[in-house]
Amino acid sequence: MIFVFKTSVKNKIQEKKLKSQIDKVLPKAKWNFDLEDCDNILRIESEENIVAKITTLLKTHNFDCEELV
Known part of the structure; x- marks a missing residue:
């Protein structure tokens, strides 16, 4: 399956x-x-x-993460 998320990750760093x-x-x-x-x-x-798992992980690192359906 392929999952797609909108995130607040902005750069390669x-x-x-x-x-x-x-x-x-x-x-x-x-x-x-x-x-x-x-x-x-x-x-x-x-x-x-x-x-x-992934939404919790990103939120733990202070990033927004939302699955796009």
Whole structure:
């Protein structure tokens, strides 16, 4: 499944800070940020439902994160 989130991550420095945390929480998932998009999109390809995990993780690091449906 592919999950798409609107985030408040604004640049590569912030993305880099989150990388190890996302990899730790979602070790088998493929993910990337599209910071060129106005919604600073985070796309995650995962076999499990990761919505709660990723929104909690980003909010813990003071970023907004909302699943786009």
